[in-house]
Amino acid sequence: MSLIFLEQLRSICGQAHVLAEGDLSAWEVDWRKRSFGKALAVVRPGNTDEVAQVVKACLAARVSLVPQGGNTGLVVGSTPDDSGTQVVLSLQRLRAVRQIDAANLTITVEAGCVLQHLQEAALQAGFLFPLSLAAEGSCTIGGNLATNAGGTQVLRYGNARDLCLGLEVVTAAGEVWHGLSGLRKDNTGYDLRDLYIGSEGTLGVITAATLKLYPLPAARLTAWAAVASMDEAVALLGLAQQHLGASLTGFEVMGQFALSLVVKHFAQLKVPFHESAAFGVLLECSDQESETHARALFERLLEAALENGCVSDAVVAESLAQAKQLWHVRESIPLAQVEEGLNIKHDISVPVSRIPEFVRDTDALLQKAIPGVRLVNFGHLGDGNLHYNVQAPAGNDAAAFMHEREDEVNTLVFDAVQRFGGSISAEHGVGTLKVSKLEHHKSPVALSLMRAIKTALDPHNLMNTGKLLRR
Amino acid sequence: MSLIFLEQLRSICGQAHVLAEGDLSAWEVDWRKRSFGKALAVVRPGNTDEVAQVVKACLAARVSLVPQGGNTGLVVGSTPDDSGTQVVLSLQRLRAVRQIDAANLTITVEAGCVLQHLQEAALQAGFLFPLSLAAEGSCTIGGNLATNAGGTQVLRYGNARDLCLGLEVVTAAGEVWHGLSGLRKDNTGYDLRDLYIGSEGTLGVITAATLKLYPLPAARLTAWAAVASMDEAVALLGLAQQHLGASLTGFEVMGQFALSLVVKHFAQLKVPFHESAAFGVLLECSDQESETHARALFERLLEAALENGCVSDAVVAESLAQAKQLWHVRESIPLAQVEEGLNIKHDISVPVSRIPEFVRDTDALLQKAIPGVRLVNFGHLGDGNLHYNVQAPAGNDAAAFMHEREDEVNTLVFDAVQRFGGSISAEHGVGTLKVSKLEHHKSPVALSLMRAIKTALDPHNLMNTGKLLRR
Numbered sequence: 001m002s003l004i005f006l007e008q009l010r011s012i013c014g015q016a017h018v019l020a021e022g023d024l025s026a027w028e029v030d031w032r033k034r035s036f037g038k039a040l041a042v043v044r045p046g047n048t049d050e051v052a053q054v055v056k057a058c059l060a061a062r063v064s065l066v067p068q069g070g071n072t073g074l075v076v077g078s079t080p081d082d083s084g085t086q087v088v089l090s091l092q093r094l095r096a097v098r099q100i101d102a103a104n105l106t107i108t109v110e111a112g113c114v115l116q117h118l119q120e121a122a123l124q125a126g127f128l129f130p131l132s133l134a135a136e137g138s139c140t141i142g143g144n145l146a147t148n149a150g151g152t153q154v155l156r157y158g159n160a161r162d163l164c165l166g167l168e169v170v171t172a173a174g175e176v177w178h179g180l181s182g183l184r185k186d187n188t189g190y191d192l193r194d195l196y197i198g199s200e201g202t203l204g205v206i207t208a209a210t211l212k213l214y215p216l217p218a219a220r221l222t223a224w225a226a227v228a229s230m231d232e233a234v235a236l237l238g239l240a241q242q243h244l245g246a247s248l249t250g251f252e253v254m255g256q257f258a259l260s261l262v263v264k265h266f267a268q269l270k271v272p273f274h275e276s277a278a279f280g281v282l283l284e285c286s287d288q289e290s291e292t293h294a295r296a297l298f299e300r301l302l303e304a305a306l307e308n309g310c311v312s313d314a315v316v317a318e319s320l321a322q323a324k325q326l327w328h329v330r331e332s333i334p335l336a337q338v339e340e341g342l343n344i345k346h347d348i349s350v351p352v353s354r355i356p357e358f359v360r361d362t363d364a365l366l367q368k369a370i371p372g373v374r375l376v377n378f379g380h381l382g383d384g385n386l387h388y389n390v391q392a393p394a395g396n397d398a399a400a401f402m403h404e405r406e407d408e409v410n411t412l413v414f415d416a417v418q419r420f421g422g423s424i425s426a427e428h429g430v431g432t433l434k435v436s437k438l439e440h441h442k443s444p445v446a447l448s449l450m451r452a453i454k455t456a457l458d459p460h461n462l463m464n465t466g467k468l469l470r471r
Numbered sequence: 472m473s474l475i476f477l478e479q480l481r482s483i484c485g486q487a488h489v490l491a492e493g494d495l496s497a498w499e500v501d502w503r504k505r506s507f508g509k510a511l512a513v514v515r516p517g518n519t520d521e522v523a524q525v526v527k528a529c530l531a532a533r534v535s536l537v538p539q540g541g542n543t544g545l546v547v548g549s550t551p552d553d554s555g556t557q558v559v560l561s562l563q564r565l566r567a568v569r570q571i572d573a574a575n576l577t578i579t580v581e582a583g584c585v586l587q588h589l590q591e592a593a594l595q596a597g598f599l600f601p602l603s604l605a606a607e608g609s610c611t612i613g614g615n616l617a618t619n620a621g622g623t624q625v626l627r628y629g630n631a632r633d634l635c636l637g638l639e640v641v642t643a644a645g646e647v648w649h650g651l652s653g654l655r656k657d658n659t660g661y662d663l664r665d666l667y668i669g670s671e672g673t674l675g676v677i678t679a680a681t682l683k684l685y686p687l688p689a690a691r692l693t694a695w696a697a698v699a700s701m702d703e704a705v706a707l708l709g710l711a712q713q714h715l716g717a718s719l720t721g722f723e724v725m726g727q728f729a730l731s732l733v734v735k736h737f738a739q740l741k742v743p744f745h746e747s748a749a750f751g752v753l754l755e756c757s758d759q760e761s762e763t764h765a766r767a768l769f770e771r772l773l774e775a776a777l778e779n780g781c782v783s784d785a786v787v788a789e790s791l792a793q794a795k796q797l798w799h800v801r802e803s804i805p806l807a808q809v810e811e812g813l814n815i816k817h818d819i820s821v822p823v824s825r826i827p828e829f830v831r832d833t834d835a836l837l838q839k840a841i842p843g844v845r846l847v848n849f850g851h852l853g854d855g856n857l858h859y860n861v862q863a864p865a866g867n868d869a870a871a872f873m874h875e876r877e878d879e880v881n882t883l884v885f886d887a888v889q890r891f892g893g894s895i896s897a898e899h900g901v902g903t904l905k906v907s908k909l910e911h912h913k914s915p916v917a918l919s920l921m922r923a924i925k926t927a928l929d930p931h932n933l934m935n936t937g938k939l940l941r942r
Binding site: 198199238445 | 572573574575576577618619621625629630632633642646647648649650652653654655656657658659660661662663665666668669670674685686688705708709712713714715716717718759760768820821822823824825851853854855856892893894895896897898899900901905909912913914916917918920921923924925926927928939940
């Protein structure tokens, strides 16, 4: 049956686009190399109609499908299991920018379009597409939408979901839902768009999207502030929101230990105030008027913050090069962690108001459980989203620590998150990595609603089987 | 059985809060008095637990439930049918403001809280809750969320859905989903929140919500511009977005005939440029800095617009009183229409870029079908949302026109909307009024997905039966 099935896929997509032999690890192994899957085949349809035919063929043969974009996800959500029975459906050939509508401030692109290409296409037309994250050079917009990606501009522009007006989707039945809408208001029934967004390919395959564009800011300025505690960082955030309103487009916080790793492993980078301050805050202001205006706004804010006492020192980048350097420090934290050795990563959120207490409490609990443990704490404070990573005590073997303590540390951190009304996955999603954690921490009512929806829209459980919800 | 059932409801909510006799028309007749229903009873639970018990009692007795807030909807979505078998579940006693979290910029309120009270509670705490619409003095936030209400600030702050971070919902099974989250990022599964929002009470009952707050603007300024055509209005919108960015919080367009009705019926109101201009545009700018700054921004924009030629004349309100007067003109259009006599109302959206062509084409088609027909065209141009209302030719009897031509006019307008990629219900929802129109204009794939979701989450079809989807 397998050979006939593969022939069928080949007749849909063409011989060259059904891969069933040779090294398929680029599609089978996840980004962080935590899972080594085995695919029945990798199929690369060239358009929406071919995607629909592939889904129908899989449905008829009862073969499970794993949609995949740039395969840059962090929760093992887009690679097959090791059974050799799943088909990887790669969207990478659907990469066209279909339309830019300047007066409507929208862009319509196919799922396989790389995020950076999308940003560039918007820029070329004179607009901003604000979604921005570390993997933007290789992740695809389809994957961004399937996982409701976050990133560094959420504070102002929202998550991927907030940037999307309409979708084209191949349903689990292999039908095409033509929901590509450029409408900002449309109250004609259930919100199918937001249901498919963030469903991680378990309800259907996103093949294209209509997304919001924004006018380009006239100027963008970056500042770095030294703060003495997480409480002061939250106080600074409130002041910044008051002074800058919607011009505040970035607010990243970085703990002293995280910054010390950057200093240690990337000596060429200058990290402001890293010896004196418990936390560094990176602020970004996008201004519709001019650089002069943005600078005046920033100076007024920082004066108020120094006076109020929540900031002990601050610097505003004098040039684009300086601004890039400051962002480079922020972006180098994950790489510095790699240099330092494996650590236990978390992508959590709690209400902004509760972050100081959460960090105090959880730091103390971890120190008690593992004396000398080191916390690489940084993240998007404006969204309540911390990458609260746990590194072995100095001198300990990182791999052994990871192996022996990961479960214990995860349980401790996730239990704390739940006590503080937070989320165990703020922006990375669930994939297979967090399926059992989700069952533990999500409310049973919510889980049973989710299962009912899954069964209703994918009755044979063939769409990204085992991701997000257990098989 | 009916008596036993009513006794059960009384034992849940108390004698005084189950109404089954006397004049119940306040709950049975819709806002526009288009439907005269008959309820088995009106039940007014006092808290979430009582709501859950009522839903369970109705489920056990297989009695259909109609959730109701302020009963100000425009599509007959919150009143019972005339069978005398449905229970109206009024949320009006659940009206507490549960919490304001200043550092997190959130407010948590119960469903029955009147929108204006919510705005006032936010203001008292020093924040803005931006949802604003004509019925705000009596509509409730639960109804706003159930219908994903729009209004005049959508351009900047989005629809009700965009303002909501979390919900508490009584499901169709009578269980409570505690989804009240103050999180701006949470990727742990399907977006149940956005599914309940806009589902018009057909999947469950929203009992409370956590909503976004914004810093209060330092100043708000209003301007009125005269434009020669819808093309010029769209050009002005583009300029305004470029100059003002997120400070542009209102952009309303009004056709000359709509304004002439205001002049005719409310002689005390001064309508700028109404004799010379084909359209008036009301612009609002909310500024984080100062009135001086806002005024400078507005002046620069209007100078650019006069130079560009898309505006022939403009005035900026010199005082709050003048600004209120300009908004009063805009808000008087519906009342002026009432004075002029019944008309056929539409609440449509098309992509902003296509509005000029849509209006030209549809005006011509209507004139051809009904020579002398008059168009009361006004709306939220920034969102592509027009209230494109059709009034009888001068001298014709309005009621007779309505009776004879409503179907024909609706069909003509909705067919045009569909050709232009628009929506037949931009912000009012579907209710019972547009159920059959929705079946005609919505894609069969989307409808079958919606039906599958409805069956999965409300298998006995008891939640607001017959609304949004046919019975």
